[in-house]
Amino acid sequence: MTLDTEVQSLRQVPMFKDIDPARLKLLAFTSERVTFAPGQRFFSQGDLSDAAYVILEGRAHVMLEAPTGVIKVAELGRNDLVGEMGILSETPRSATVLADTDIIALRIDKRVFLELLGQFPQMSIAVMRELAKRLERTNAQLAGRAS
Amino acid sequence: MEKSLFRYIWRHTRREQLVIFAAVLASLPFYFWSLDLPKRIVNEAIQGGAFKDGRATATFLEIGATPPALFGGGPRVTFFEGFTVGQLGLLFGLSTLFLVLVLVNGAFKYWINVAKGALGERMLRRMRFDLFSLTFRFPPETLRTVKASETATIIKDEVEPIGGFIGDAFIQPMFLGTQAATAMLFILLQNVWLGIIAASIVGIQFVVIPRLRRVQLRLGKERQIASRKLAGRVGEIVDGMEAVHVHDATAWEKAEIGERLFHLFDLRFRIYKWKFAVKFLNNLLAQITPFFFYSVGGYFALKGKLDIGQLVAVIAAYRELPPPLKELIDWDQQRLDVQIKYDQITQQFAPERLIPEEVFAGAEADAEPLRGPLVVKDLRVMDSHGSPLVEGASFAWDLPARIALVGDGGGGPSVLARVLARRIDDFTGQISIGGRDLRRLPEAVTGRRLTYAGVDPILFPGTLRDNLVYGLRHRPVRPGAAGDDAEQRRRRLEASRTGNPEASPDDEWIDYAALGLEGADELDHRLLEELALVGMRDDVYRFGLSGRVDPARYPHLAEKLVEARGLLRAKLADRDMRQLVEPFDPARYNNQATIGENLLFGASVGGAFAGRARAVNPLVRRVLDAEDLTDELVRMGGDIAQTMTEIFRGLPPGHPLFEQFSFIAADDLPEYEDIVRRWATRRASGLTREDRNRLLVLPLDYVEPRHRLGLIDDVLKARIVEARMRFRRELRGTLWEQEVELYDAERVCGAAPLRDNLLFGRVAHGIADARERVTKVAGEVISELGMRDDIARVGLDFQVGPGGRLLTAQQRASVALVRCLVKQPDILVLDGALASYGDAQAASLLATITEAYRGRSLVAVLRDEAQAADFDILVRFTGPRPQQVRGPLAPAAEGGEAGVGAGTVQQPLRDSDKATTEPEFERQTP
Known part of the structure; x- marks a missing residue:
């Protein structure tokens, strides 16, 4: 697996799909490819948010540690992006992510990611658009529940 | 400091000056003789004066004396009969004698110049040292207003011309003056009128020109003040750069400096105008004298009041006159100039009040306790x-x-x-x-x-240890390791001649006994204890981990480190963490290390194998050529350059991402873009030698699992290992042998950080949390072997940077x-x-x-x-x-x-x- 295949994966991530290929390559190059063993944690709830991850291969799941116990919130698979909210909002991790299988992921360092956003407005806009879409979806869901 | 520069110089160099004076006086008879000889050559040898009465021979080099009448007179006593020679013989004899005199005069000049130079340099050393010592006596209220950069400039630069002048201060006027006077005397002896003409022109030169120069000097003084202020101002701006940027005051600061530069230019321009006016007048006066000599001297010669020999000699003597005179005038100008500089400097170093000298004087180390x-x-x-x-x-x-x-x-x-x-x-x-x-x-x-x-x-810049023991270095306790060889004695002699301290920083300055300690080792432990007290122990330990271990200085630690390598390896294997570290193996390619590192398989000691230098190192190139790797690596460099120029294009220079990730510095990017363009169209044939060097630099920093450009396969790895072997073989006996320290599993590599030495390998890229996990195990190993203190001691060697900025x-x-x-x-x-x-x-x-x-x-x-x-x-x-x-x-x-x-x-x-x-x-x- 080389830089080019990583760029292909990044392109599948909704947040990155409109970004110029050269920029995606820069994002991939400045990221670190890491492997996780089954059961290894990406990060734990309450940790400092220092990076986001794009899963290139393997499966993981997201867990919330609530007073009532541990709740599995979501499943993650190929081309999923995780941990980006924490680095954008500069808040501690809101959940724990655990590897289910052997995982290959791309670790996008927070500082680097913010540098890139600062440097390339196109990237910032793509991120904002994705966040806006999510908000809209949430609003729609709330509206649906209310009605 | 003395108020008058001359008194200051005289006080400290009296003896040397007198010796040189004596040499100058001794040189004068030879000088006079060399002026007189041309007359004899013309009159006696060329015009045949010595053979006038039909004599076919003349005596040459007869040495004798006629006893003065005081002792009763008598016939001439001859000590040496001399040679009897013909006209040609006399001509060549006299000419040779002239040549010998030229050499003798030259030798005198040489000796005097060297002695003068040494004297000047010694005084410069003394003066710099005196000024520097004076800063110690500034009271705190003065120190607040003193600008460090200005003081440093004074001690370093402004004193320099004064030092150059010091050697000349007394000797130059004496030397040149007596020479000019000798020449003048000689002319006067030949013909009074010519003498008077020469003297009056010299007089004009002496009176008028210095007056003109006075203006020039005043301007020079203004210039010096202005440029010193400029230096101070630039220093201030640089120090306060943050404020400038915060308030967007760049334009204002630029305008301010621009204004100062204009003022400087204007001053210099006016100085030039005066300077060249003076020069013009000087040249005119110098050229007009020969006119008088030819006309008036020729007239006397025609009238028979002057023979041709005398005329030739007078003209030759006059030739000798302007250079010393000009230099004498220069000296006078320099004197004023330097006196002004000296006054300014001493003013700068003469605050209202100095701390009394007795405060610094002597006092024994074991002074009474303050109770x-x-x-x-x-x-x-x-x-x-x-x-x-x-x-x-x-x-x-x-x-x-x-x-x-x-x-x-x-x-x-x-x-x-x-x-x-x-x-x-x-x-x-x-x-x-x-x-x-x-x-x-x-x-x-x-x-x-x-x-x-x-x-x-x-x-202060230096190691952490230097800073910690700064308060213990009061007086040297005993001489350093350098001992008492001839060089040391010379150093001390020079020091005592110039009022400098004889102690050397290489001496032992720490009185361990007074501290109740055995020696340097115990002191280190004391320092570490105190550091632990202020909570800096862990920091020092970390510094130690990235520090270098000199096996000669820390033999015990070096031994333990090698032991720790094995233990760490075993522990990692025990915990199924073997894959986290790829150990160095002389026979295998290390995937986690750069190609360059794999090639050298050692740490660079000097600069010859560091960074760019290793790509152009002849030995490396020879090895790469021999293994047919050069083209392959250049091709890789081309690929890397292509990717880098593509993905880093559009980032402004100096962007942190460049520093951190790019193989190519921002400044070099355009150049690499050109290379890539040529590379893309014509491949290797489009590249110059320099291009190839530049491309070859890139792959040496390449690590496949980290950079992931897919450039290395197993075949290449094997070939690089081959090249490594060849490098090792060919390194032996070359002048680069000391520049690289090869990795050896059984020995500590003094050129690599302690951490690397412990690991003796590279942490794998791309395994999540690998570094943290390895660090943890390494920490256990270190504690188990009790190496913490030793490592912390290495941390005391940490360089703190200027002002401790690191x-x-x-x-x-x-x-x-x-x-x-x-x-x-x-x-x-x-x-x-x-x-x-x-x-x-x-x-x-x-x-x-x-x-x-x-x-x-x-x-x-x-x-x-x-x-x-x-x-x-x-x-x-x-x-x-x-x-x-x-x-x-x-x-x-x-x-x-x-x-x-x-x-x-x-x-x-x-x-x-x-x-x-x-x-x-x-x-x-x-």
């Missing part, structure tokens, strides 16, 4: 506007005691602390310790027995504090030294120090009284007025308020407050 009563009487300190910082302070305490000074937000406590530490000596009133006036205590006592830890830690603010404060503690002073003054610690840490540190200073004296400026619980004496400030509220009061304090009970809290009395304030008002309203 006994500390008496402060009517202390009053004013700021520069005349408002009181501290007033009405009168105490008498028996030292040792721990004294807390607490303020109400004002600066009073800190000022009092600084007064007690002698950081402020501009006060009225009296302070004495053990009956000795604080102001008159020699620095040898205050500097060892008393210590001040302030808010701003001052660190340390954090808290680390700097810690270093400054430990520097004070390690001295074990009788009195420690803490004034804001704990400000950069967190509250909890500061509190525990204060408690530790207070405890440690039981039985010694501690003066601490505290924020509130709650912190002062453990102190024997508490002084509370109301504005600038201190009031003792705890501890034994002075046994015989004025006003009879003889407080006795130790530890009783004296409530401040309003009345007493009033009593001390009222006289103030009385004085102000007469």
Whole structure:
């Protein structure tokens, strides 16, 4: 697996799909490819948010540690992006992510990611658009529940 | 410093000057003779004067003397018969003699110049040293206004021309003057009229030109002041660059500097105009004299009052005249110029007040401890506007005691602390310790027995250890390792000739015995203990991990490190963590290391194999060529350059991502873009030699799992290992052998960081948390083998950078504090030294120090009284007025308020407050 295949994966991530290929390559190059063993944690709830991850291969799941116990919130698979909210909002991790299988992921360092956003407005806009879409979806869901 | 430069020079170089004078005087007869010889050559040899009466031969080189009439006269006594020669023989003989005289004169000149030069340089050394020593005697209030950069410029640059002049100061006028006078005398002896003409022109030159030059000098002085201010201003701007950017004041600063530069230009331009006007006049006068000589001299020759030989000799002698004269005038100008410079420099170094020299003089290392009563009487300190910082302070305490000074937000406590530490000596009133006036205590006592830890830690570039033991290096204890060879003796002789210290920084300066220590090792442990006290132990340990281990200096640690490698490897294997580290193996390619590292399989010692240099190193190139790798690597470089230029295009230069990730520096990017363009169209054939070098640099930093460009396959790996073997073979016996230290599993590599030595491999890229996990296991190994202290000792070698910039603010404060503690002073003054610690840490540190200073004296400026619980004496400030509220009061304090009970809290009395304030008002309203 080389830089080019990583760029292909990044392109599948909704947040990155409109970004110029050269920029995606820069994002991939400045990221670190890491492997996780089954059961290894990406990060734990309450940790400092220092990076986001794009899963290139393997499966993981997201867990919330609530007073009532541990709740599995979501499943993650190929081309999923995780941990980006924490680095954008500069808040501690809101959940724990655990590897289910052997995982290959791309670790996008927070500082680097913010540098890139600062440097390339196109990237910032793509991120904002994705966040806006999510908000809209949430609003729609709330509206649906209310009605 | 002397007011007059000449007196200063004469005082220190009298003897040398006199020796050179003697040489100058000795040279004069030869000079005269060399002027006279042309006359003889023309008259006797060429015109045949010696053969006039039909004689076929003449005697040459006859040496003899006619006894003076005083001794009864008599026939001429001949010591040497001389040679009997014909006309040709005489001509060649005399010419040869002339040549010999030229050589003799040259030799004299050479000797005089060298002696002059040495004298000048010695004086320059003395002067620089004197000026530098003088800065030590600046009182604190002067130091506040002195600009460091200006002082440095003066000592370094402005003194230089003075030094150049010093050698000439007395000798030049003497040498040139006597030479000119000799030539003049010679001309006068030949013909009075020609002599008078020459003398009058010389006179004009001497009178008019210096006057013209005076203007030039004045301008020069202005220029010097302006350029020094420019230097100071540039320094200020650079120091305050942050403020400039914060307030967008670049344009203003540029305009300001531009204006100064214009002023400088204008001054220089005017100087040039004067300078060349003077030159013109000089040349004119010089050229007009031969006119008189040819016309007037020719006239006399035709009239028969002057023979041809004399005329030739006079013209030749006159040729000799202008250079010394011109130099003499130059000297005179230089004299004025240098005197002005000297005056300015001495002014700069002559503040209103200097600290008396006796403060620095001698004093034995084992001076008496600072104990006994500390008496402060009517202390009053004013700021520069005349408002009181501290007033009405009168105490008498028996030292040792721990004294807390607490303020109400004002600066009073800190000022009092600084007064007690002698950081402020501009006060009225009296302070004495053990009956000795604080102001008159020699620095040898205050500097060892008393210590001040302030808010701003001052660190010097050097190692952490150097900074920590800075307070222990007072006087050399014994000569250094250099011993007493001829070179050392010469060094000391020069030092004593120039008023410089004979001690060398290489001597042993730390008196271990006085500290109760065996030697350097124990001192290191003491330093580490103190560092642990201020919470910097872990930092030093970390510095140690990235430090270099010199096996010769730390043989024990080096041995253990090799042992630790094996243990670490075993532990990793035990925990199924083997894959986290890829060990160095001479026979295998290390995937986690760069290609360059795989090739060298060692750490670069000098610069020959570091960074770019290794791509152009002839040995590396030879190896790569021999293994057919050059083209392959250039091709890789091409691919890397292509990717880098593609993905880093559009990032502004200096962007942090460049620094961190790119193979190519931002400045080089355009150049690589050109190379890539040529590479893309014509591949290897489009590249110049330089292009190839540039491309070859790139893959040497390439690590496949990290950069993931898919450029390395197993075949290439094997070939690189082959090349490694060849490199090892060919390295032997070359001049680069010392430039690289090869990895060896059984030995420590002194050129690589300790951490790498322990690991002896590379942490795998791309395994999540690999580094943290390996670090943890390595930490266990280190603890298990008891290497922590040894590693921390290596950390003491950490370079702190200029002003300690490579340390954090808290680390700097810690270093400054430990520097004070390690001295074990009788009195420690803490004034804001704990400000950069967190509250909890500061509190525990204060408690530790207070405890440690039981039985010694501690003066601490505290924020509130709650912190002062453990102190024997508490002084509370109301504005600038201190009031003792705890501890034994002075046994015989004025006003009879003889407080006795130790530890009783004296409530401040309003009345007493009033009593001390009222006289103030009385004085102000007469």
